Amino acid sequence: MKQLELSPRLALIAGWVPPGAKLADVGTDHAYLPVWLTLHGRVASAIASDLRKGPLERARATGRTYGAEGIDFRLGDGLAFIRPDEADTIVIAGMGGENIAAILAAAPWTADGRHTLLLQPQTRAEELRRFLMDHGYAITREALACDRGTIYPVMEAGSGEMTLSLGQLWGGAKLLRDPLGDRYIIEKIIRLQGAVAGLNRSAEPADRQKADGLRDILTALLAMREEWRHANCP
Ligand SMILES: C[S@@+](CC[C@H](N)C(=O)[O-])C[C@H]1O[C@@H](n2cnc3c(N)ncnc32)[C@H](O)[C@@H]1O
The missing domain is CATH 1.10.287 (Helix Hairpins)
Known part of the structure; x- marks a missing residue:
């Protein structure tokens, strides 16, 4: 069986998934993250969901290729088809910050503090940080991954109060010690x-x-x- 290697960006996110998590990976595309976490016994369960059929087919194919069992593949917009009790860790990675914000806004239960949110905006990270600040979320951790020459911010968020300066909205809430x-x-x-x-x-x-x-x-x-x-x- 082929070995799955995660990119530095996905490896950073994988490292922040709490051991034994009930994972929901929203916008999973190839499902590399849930497949890797499942193969390494790092999650108790995994939902891999995507808005579109093509990516979800790719996700299923990754599961088959690497022999990952038990992943729940779901077609759907954001968190619309995921109940709050089905996951304790929600990953939304690889899409625009405004899209991630819209997915969270449509599922206000994500702000109640019962879920670890791992968010990785490809663009407009400042819009996501502003949304989190204005809607009862707090960024608890943030780090940068360098992947094929591009730097990506990864954020862990939960419920809470947070006030970010203009510089922090644009330059990162918790990146003062980040090497990148x-x-x-x-x-x-x-x-x-x-x-x-x-x-x-x-x-x-x-x-x-x-x-x-x-x-x-x-x-x-x-x-x-x-x-x-x-x-x-x-
Ligand atoms: C570039 S891929 C990212 C794949 C993976 N999460 C990663 O970080 O490598 C973005 C995926 O998000 C999906 N997507 C975009 N908007 C979505 C939404 N509202 N709900 C679910 N999936 C969505 C797209 O169909 C696409 O497959």
């Missing part, structure tokens, strides 16, 4: 500087206003970068 934190912040600064330069070329007053908003974020990120340097290069 500097690079993560610099990449954001470079992208935002490009966006500001583009908006500055526009004659539209609305674009100028947008550029002002982005400049505030840039200032906050530059301050965060200084904080990271002080924390890591004393």
